[in-house]
Amino acid sequence: MEGSGPGWMSEEVKTGTTIIAIEFNGGVVLGSDSRVSAGESVVNRVMNKLSPLHDKIYCALSGSAADAQTIAETVRYQLDVHSIEMDEDPQVRSAASLVRNISYKYKEELSAHLIVAGWDRRGGGQVFATLDGLLTRQPFAVGGSGSSYVYGFVDAEYRKGMSKEECQQFVLSTLSLAMSRDGSSGGVAYIVTIDQHSAEEKVILGNDLPTFFQL
Numbered sequence: 001m002e003g004s005g006p007g008w009m010s011e012e013v014k015t016g017t018t019i020i021a022i023e024f025n026g027g028v029v030l031g032s033d034s035r036v037s038a039g040e041s042v043v044n045r046v047m048n049k050l051s052p053l054h055d056k057i058y059c060a061l062s063g064s065a066a067d068a069q070t071i072a073e074t075v076r077y078q079l080d081v082h083s084i085e086m087d088e089d090p091q092v093r094s095a096a097s098l099v100r101n102i103s104y105k106y107k108e109e110l111s112a113h114l115i116v117a118g119w120d121r122r123g124g125g126q127v128f129a130t131l132d133g134l135l136t137r138q139p140f141a142v143g144g145s146g147s148s149y150v151y152g153f154v155d156a157e158y159r160k161g162m163s164k165e166e167c168q169q170f171v172l173s174t175l176s177l178a179m180s181r182d183g184s185s186g187g188v189a190y191i192v193t194i195d196q197h198s199a200e201e202k203v204i205l206g207n208d209l210p211t212f213f214q215l
Helices: 066-086 093-107 144-149 151-158 162-182
Strands: 020-024 027-032 035-037 041-044 051-054 059-065 112-120 123-132 132-136 138-141 189-194 199-204
Touching: 020 059, 020 112, 020 123, 020 162, 027 051, 027 059, 027 112, 027 123, 027 162, 051 066, 051 112, 051 132, 051 189, 059 066, 059 093, 059 189, 066 112, 093 112, 093 132, 112 138, 112 189, 123 138, 123 189, 138 151, 144 151, 144 162, 151 162, 162 189
Parallel strands: none
Antiparallel strands: 020 027, 020 138, 027 189, 035 041, 051 059, 059 112, 112 123, 123 132, 189 199
């Protein structure tokens, strides 16, 4: 006997996004698109997927928006407590380890992938990829459904030792290319630049993004 409900209620809802983070000498740059999709529907056009975990540590969210936000909020609370107890700012690796632990513990229940990046006085600018039980530091990391469209681009364009401005342009170009190719990525581009002095947030409207033939 078939179920009485419509077929779409039992189907897995597909989500999509594009997130990226890259290290430069003295800091990091994170970026994301703003489209939140559920299957073929766009449910939010301007969600900021760059979530602060502490003053100079951010994470980029992909997967289920609810699951990713829950992980980020839990880690933010734990880092605040840790910072008060230690009387110093937390390390980026500590934040990434907390994300990794939660993702692994609830890997059967949660569907989310977070890239953690930031600056601390011990390690400088750092980017960590976290997925299930994985924790690895990388010079740059990309994620989300749009990442499959830009792996060739980032591999070809990345150079070791790029300046802050070059990294910002690298992130913007990668997002623009992914948003033009991936139907689940779009909207505006959010960019956060973090160094020892501050965390600067910026929004680039869709009309101001470079088109793929200008990259």
